[in-house]
Amino acid sequence: xxxxxxxPYFLATVTVLVAIPGPxxxxxxxxSASQGFRFGVASCFGVMLxxxxxxxxxxxxxxxxxxxxxxxxxxxxLLGAAYLVYLxxxxxxxxxxxxxxxxxxxxxxxxxxESIKKGFLVNLLNPKTGLFIAAFLPQFVTPxxxxxxxxxxxxxxxLVLVGAVSDVTYAALARxxxxxxxxxxxxxxxxxxxxxxxxxxxxVAALATSNGATK
Numbered sequence: 536x537x538x539x540x541x542x543p544y545f546l547a548t549v550t551v552l553v554a555i556p557g558p559x560x561x562x563x564x565x566x567s568a569s570q571g572f573r574f575g576v577a578s579c580f581g582v583m584l585x586x587x588x589x590x591x592x593x594x595x596x597x598x599x600x601x602x603x604x605x606x607x608x609x610x611x612x613l614l615g616a617a618y619l620v621y622l623x624x625x626x627x628x629x630x631x632x633x634x635x636x637x638x639x640x641x642x643x644x645x646x647x648x649e650s651i652k653k654g655f656l657v658n659l660l661n662p663k664t665g666l667f668i669a670a671f672l673p674q675f676v677t678p679x680x681x682x683x684x685x686x687x688x689x690x691x692x693x694l695v696l697v698g699a700v701s702d703v704t705y706a707a708l709a710r711x712x713x714x715x716x717x718x719x720x721x722x723x724x725x726x727x728x729x730x731x732x733x734x735x736x737x738x739v740a741a742l743a744t745s746n747g748a749t750k
Contacts, residue, residue, distance in 0.1 A: 537686050538677040545675045546563070549694055553701040559658050562619075566650060567706035568713035575706030577647045581654025582702065583695050589658075589693030590666045590672070594684040598669040614660050617740070622653065623735030659680050668694070 556564075559582045567575025592598045658664055668691065676686045 536680060536682070537689050538675070538680060541675050541677070545690065546693065546697065549697045550701075552608050552710075553694075553698045556705070558619075558661060559664075560702060562657050563654065563702045564705045564709035566654075568709040570646075570650070572706060572710040574647065574650045575710065576703060577650035578654035578657075579699060579702040579706060581651040582655075582658040583699055585655045585658035586664065586668075586695050586698065587691065588742070590688060590694070591664060593669045593672060593691070594687040599667045612660075612662050618656055618660055620735050622657075667714070 563575050563578045563582065566578040589598065672687050672690045672694070675690055676683055680686065
């Protein structure tokens, strides 16, 4: 069982940290703005699943092994950056539907699963998420209470829930702003270029940054 005396401090810290936009936040907001709110939520779900994987690895001690290998860390980071750039190129090359006059065409319902997969891979291939979890969660673990892995998992679940609320809020705001801008835009299909450039910008930023942890 976790230390409930530390829980308020943990929740307060997490709330502040997840509210600061990071790569996954921008990714979810972009998906919501360019495809629709439900696709942003689907991307958020994929991000949550990947975070749970990172939490599980931290609880099992595997994240420490990953961080101990600079080569493996760099390889995963490179894969994540390349995937973001790929999503950007794919978004720009997509063809808008005939009725589209403002943004990327809305994918069919089955694409929701694709959004979940993309969100999962974007976060899974971000080793900084594992670094952050491995460094942050143990600060609120009380070894004297025993069951340290269970404490880490419990704190990780709380982190995922708070992060989900934050990301869904960003997705809703992004969609609202996107619609407002779309109503003023006269250039057909401009949304896909904005989305594509954002994705590629995230990929370049992921390659350019080597220190710190981002959500």
